[in-house]
Amino acid sequence: MNETRVIETNRGDRDDEQLPSSAVNSVFTTRGLTVYYGDFRAVGDVDLDIAEGEITAFIGPSGCGKSTILRCFNRMNDLIDSARVEGSLLYHDIDLYDDAVDPVAVRRRIGMVFQKPNPFPKSIFDNVAYGPRISGIRGSMDELVETSLRGAGLWDEVKDRLDKSALGLSGGQQQRLCIARAIAVSPDVLLMDEPCSALDPIATGIIEELMGEMKKDYTILIVTHNMQQAARVSDRTAFFTAEADEATGQRRGKLVEYDDTSVIFSNPADERTEAYITGRFG
């Protein structure tokens, strides 16, 4: 069943309970997810079903709120005082914004890789072992570090200098170290916020290849500015855009279309998507 789902936004009287229940294998289900910064509604009414074991790409112009939405999935928005989230976000049918949920425990299951490589000013070994150590995992980290570094395709390059500072690595290596660091705690999901935007094409290629291999173990959500990247690596693509609010004139983000990547790039349902992917979008 390959239905084309075009999400209607700004539906007024929607009842979440009566929506068709999410697919059996969906990791995240969002309904009416909206993020405010203070009074400013940054991005609103996002309905998504993220499938397990797939790579989902968020694309769209700057300021469309795709990174903001991504940061809802591991509650990184909680760190911004003015940010407020409305709507529902189910993770394996558990409301991530439930009072009983501790955001710290969420982030241990849902890892994140950031736009700029941000290794800690420690040794390569300590960088990878950081996550397991703080989550209270004891025992020798040797095997775990090796597995994680292999998983990020970095082991052969760094195995002889595990005790050297991580800051001595190249940008691409640093980003793969950050991936190794994230997968060291065996997360369920990996959120990647423009992971290649600070890297050269060769390093980007390595990481894209890596993502293809990692998707058998992890569900991956990636925000990218690079449409070719989304087309290359992702299974599904969500297109966001920013439109000026008629009343205030502020640009607010919204989800336009969410579908299989092949559909989005070959036969988009919305003309705004088509305009964007064909480069006719300002």
Next chain:
Amino acid sequence: MATAMRPDQDVKTSGQTAPWSPVLPTLTSRGVVAGVEVILYLVIVIMVAIVEYYVAGPITDFGLSNWWIGFVVYAAWTGWNWAGAQGPVGSYVDHFIADAAGRPACFSCIAVRQFTRFGILFGIPFLILDSNVWLSVALMVTTGFVIAAMPDRRAPWDLIAGTTITQSLAGEASVELPVLTKPSDLQLSGQRVAENRRAKRLLQLAGFSSVIISAYIIRVIFGEAWEFVAASDFEWGLLRDIGWFPRRNKFDLSTLFVGTLWITGIAMLVAGPVGLGVAIYLSEYASPRLRGVVKPAIETLASIPSVVLGFFAISFISPTVLQPVGGSLGIDFGIFSLISAGIAVGILTVPIVASISEDAMRAVPRELREASYGLGARPVTTALRVVFPAAISGISAAFIVGISRAIGETMVVFIAAGGSGGAIFEANPTEPGQTITAAMASLGAGTDSVAGSGIAFQSLYFLGALLFLVTLILNVLSDAIVRRFRQEY
């Protein structure tokens, strides 16, 4: 971290199958720590020896003087600790770091270990200093607990030497995601939550204590000042008299105001042009290399304690500068005068004016300068017509902070202006005089010591409150100006 150990490296290479296998710092890093500690110990011992020397006279019996015993005990212990990198004895010591399962040992275990380590270091000198055994033991235990409570349960110099002592592991770590069926599965262990909350409370306490302290300072100063106003049957007329003689109930504030004005004025006459000149030179003309020489030199000036400047005023400025110059002009200078003290305060104020003005001028965007040069302007025109006006608010803030500092300066005036217990009203700066701060210092010090009560004592707080208000207003003013100039760029 270059010297940081990889976990369980020792255990693997030695092939031991110990019931527990703590990871130990390398021999080298332990050596560095031991070296630092021995030096620290020696420093403490020398300090103790100096005190002992003047308390009990020269030490004749060096052979078995008890601080040598202390040193021997400490050296032996350090050696033991060092050997702990491999030997069985050391293993026992390190048992206090980790338990058999490889978890860090309990807080008190680590505290015990640390107080054997550091308690000996800091406790024994005091044990020798004083025969009060229990007090020394208490000090040792406290030291141990304080260090065990530090981040990573390490002493600060462990960080410098780069040892990690808490990483201890047994068996291979395995990571599994816990089952997830209900929201409460997404919670942290109670221990981590509690630790997080405890840390927050403690830091909050520290944050609020600074507010409580400032509120209390204001309350105490103004409370006592009010007592002066109330108890002295206060009339403003009282404040105009022949001079400032608090012990004889003569509180002529104008004496102090004139003194303070002279000191501040003279200081700014010195510090204004010099500080501003240095600032313009450093920001507009100096090459990076020259800047690297001039700036530290000016900063050195900032770190000279004000008592030294006070002494400099009477040992150099008055006899070597003012008296010859005054002599040729027919002005008679004594050793103590307001001018001499004012110049010394000015020297103290130069680095303040220079550094704040330089910051303000360097904050002027490059484009403005380049625009000016692009129109064919010379450096002097650029500096005076473009950079200076753009930085004017920052520069005025520098002057205000300088004035505030000059008003509050005490020791220079106390030593060099010559007014001790009291002063006759004197408007001539070549004569000795008294400022608000120096009058306070005299009231507090032996020259006109006042007991804990009485109107003279409270006049001290009256002056303090006055000073507090004046400097507060100046600081708020400069703060507001600085904030405005930050907003401009």
Next chain:
Amino acid sequence: MSVKPAGRPDKPTLGSLQRSRSADVRGQVFLGLLLLAVTLAIGMVFAVLLSVIADGADVLSSRLWGFLSNPSSSDPVKAGVVQGIRGSLLIAAIVSVVAFPIGIGAAVYLEEYADGGPVTRTVEIAVRNLAGVPSIVYGLFGLAVFVNTLRGITGGSSVISGGLTLSLLVLPIVIITASEAIRAVPSSLSDGAYGLGATQWEVIRTQTLPSAMPGILTGSVLSIARALGEAAPLLVVGAAAFYTTGFQGFLDQFQGAFTALPMNVANFAKLPADQWAGHAAAASVVVLVVVFFINLVAIVARARITKRLGR
């Protein structure tokens, strides 16, 4: 003779593009004045240091050990500064124990926990203004609270009172420098740690504080230097000019009469110059050596830790 259009100069000749020395007299004079200011400022540094060293050379060369190891005395030949050295050491210890934990804790609270609401702003304003209060006002507070109200604990005019007073004096400095150091830690580090499931305290303990440590350490050490150079608050708190001590027990070391190095300078400077100027200068040299040494330690420690952190 044709009239040229206004605003278009003649074709440039080599002469018009050459630097004309005579035309820039103003610039030369200005630069001269600036150089004069710089020379004066640097001259001040050297004048202070050299004149103090020259005045103190006599005492320091003839009886250095005696000067460092003798207590105060009315006899210029016997007088020394050991009481001041001891007092200053104890004050440094008290300041590090009292001001550092509170100051660094407050800085962490302000930078990491505080929400920018009215309470935080109050704390920040309080701290900034405390930093600008003249040191002698702290002395008044110490006199009222530590010397009089808490006499039972501090023993009156004692090194405890003096040390606590100076702790309050440097507290705002510690808070401000530590805050700056913490603010300079890139947020990408803490984001990375949060992203791996660290609690706020774990982020602070494992990332923020270690990275901010060079700055915090430098600020703390410099504040010790500041405390060791201060005399005015101690004067008011009641540092003794002269006192004799017999054998002092442990508690008497803390609760009895005390003095500090800068107080030694002030006391010597207040005595008749013909006999005591050398002592004041020698004591000044000791203070300067201590203060510069501490500054040096701060610089070296900073460089060492910065290198260790790989930045």
